[in-house]
Amino acid sequence: MLEHLNASSGEIQPDAWENQQRSPFTASDADDASYRRSHGGAASTGAYPAFEVKRDPGQAPARATLPGLLERKPQLFRRILVAVDQSEQATWAVDVAARVAGATGAELAMVHVVVDGTRFGSGASAGACCLSGEQQGAEIIRELALRVPKGLRVVKILRYGVAGREIVNAASEWGADLIVIGTHGRGTVSRFFLLLGSVADHVLRYAECPVMTVSHQPAPAYAFDRAAAPWGDQAMAAEAIAGTPMCS
């Protein structure tokens, strides 16, 4: 890889790797530009000035910033964190997260938050309370980890404190890029009976990554079949909008 870098100027010679950088995402240069704009556009905004691709005005724009290092084609969801508790929805959330992780090749972590005993009880009983909560939480995580397919490794995280806050903290410390959470588990119902659990509500508002909420039991998993994947369904793609609903 490094032989493509011009050591003296730090430039990359575009022709050496242009072909391998062409991804199916680049339909046209206009698409390319809009995609880049919508993604923050490090390729064009000069986030990596030392590796900026030298452009010939006569040529088509170069496709990426660094060969093999940064690719415009996104690496989606590399670390998925599931928040679990005793509720049934936590098991559904685990199912959904395991499917997404299996399909995208992401790592999976389960976090359970043990409510801090000192917050509700007296100081004397706090020790015993926390201990049992800890054992209980470990048991919950162990049981739910059995639901995950064998090929996936599960990182187990146990934290203490207020559930919503600790889930968000755990996610950012572990570097999660997706949080999966049931809509109402064991937390109190917040916002005056709006039926969005307080924990999910807090996570949705304060998480630093996308959040997937699971409220119902997911449908049984599809068998993954590339031939059945609907790529050939061009008729649907060709339909114009024409101001009328397509499905009804």
Next chain:
Amino acid sequence: MCNGSCKQAAFRRILVAVDESKQSEWATATAGDLAAKLGAKIALVHAYRVDPGYSPEMSIPIEELIEDLKDIGGEILRRHRKLLPAELPVEQILTEGDAAKQIVTRSETWGADLIVMGTHGRGRIAQFLIGSTSEAVIRMSRCPVLAVAHEPPLRSISFGDRVRETANRTAPASTFEAALSGSR
């Protein structure tokens, strides 16, 4: 590294609720990545609605207003279609009515198994709100809802987290600069 048991498509039909916001574009980009990875179909749904405070004496006739809203909605759908990979099968659905109800209804009639939508994170006014629409959708829908409040990060392939963090750090600075230069 992965035995046969995890070879399953997580989602087949992804419904993306779009509006004119930036978050919504991020949601579309995320959904496009996901659909390309999983081999799923996408439906873009935009719901327009005449403002309840509309009064015929004050402004343009309601037919024109609806025409305008349809035009704007179609434009939004087209713009979001361009954010998606060209070879992806995408349906574009424009409906009238309350956004949350329409999104949930469409997700059921279309058979979506995931709804993706943009949501406002902590905003100035939104200290107590994650957009009311997304909250209503999360409450009402039967399928999982992916709420996107953040820009999808730049991805690194080889160097893992270190490069990604760098990319995340530099991105706000550059957008900030762009905002500055744009305001002048």
